[in-house]
Amino acid sequence: MALHETFSLGVDPELGLQAEVSALNAQFKGASAQEVLTAAIRHQYADDIAMVSSFGADSAVLLHMVARINPSTPVLFIDTVKLFPATLAYRDELIEKLGLTDVRTQKPAQDDLAAKDPAGMLWMSDTDACCHIRKVLPLERALDGFGAWISGRKRFQSASRANLEFFEAEEGRVKVNPLADWTAADILDYAKVHDLPPHPLVAQGYPSIGCLPCTSKVAPGEDPRSGRWRGQDKTECGIHWPTHGKEVDGSGI
Known part of the structure; x- marks a missing residue:
């Protein structure tokens, strides 16, 4: 579909955010990722x-798209203080290569760590609670003041994402998922065409990369996200669940 410069969609505020995202999804059905992103930004x-x-395994693609539209778009990066050193180095590499000018790194609050994880070992006993104080709460603080945010989630990644739309309403904000209908092959093709550097851990057997203690290598033929929280009934860290800003103890994430 063609992007109209007079895009801004007028929606009766009394109808609420859900009506807004429903209208946007209808308008952008069949649109490209670039059209969705350009309209949103x-x-x-x-x-x-x-x-x-x-700044994980697939992140360079969406970061590249955003940089081409507006390199000063705020990019929020949550440093859990448990990340692979390679991820931090990759972040710095992409910032320089893509010319991103407003990357904001948010870390867990010291008060939260002191109260809930003073020894830094909470991940061993309660991964949900660990994710909550190290990812969910920092993201909530980083998003303060924004009415919308862009996510790199894709339908093929997991069953819980199979029906992902371009636009979602969540916690009083709009979440934009430009790559919702992309496949793994689409990601690889785009990265190759634009000569984007891969995350260095991908070649070492990590197709999905989170925190160091809770990410393991994935064998050929395994689900790409099987290395995340291996052996647990857990597929998400919590930032993509609608309760992510409310459950202080990490339950329900």
Whole structure:
């Protein structure tokens, strides 16, 4: 579909955020990722949107798209203080290569760590609680003041993401998922065409990369996310669940 410069969608505020995202999903059905991103960044949520990036295995593609539209778009990076050193180095490499000018690193609050994880070993007994204080709460603080945010989630990644839409309403904000309908092959093709550097851990057997203690290598043929919280009934850290800003003890994440 063609992007109209007069994009900004007028929606009766009494109908609420869900009506807004429903209208946007209808308007952008069949649109490309670039069209969705351009509309969100330049028009509908201009100066009110941030991208959230883990600087993980697939992150370079969406970061590249955002940089081409507006390199000063705020990019929020949550440093859990448990990340692989390679991820921090990759973040710095991509910032320089793509010319991103407003990458904001948010760490867990010292008060939260002192109260809930003073020894830094909470991940061994309660991964949900660990994710909550190291990812969920820092993201909530980083998003304060923004009406919308951009996520790199894709339908193929897991069963819980199979019905992902381009636009979602969550916690009073709009979440934009430009790559919702992309495949793993689409990601690889785009990265190759634009000569984007891969995360160094991908070649070592880590197709999905989170915190060091809770990420393991994935054998050929395994689900790419099987190395995350291996052996647990857990597939998400909590930042993509609608309760992510409310459950202080990490339950329900």
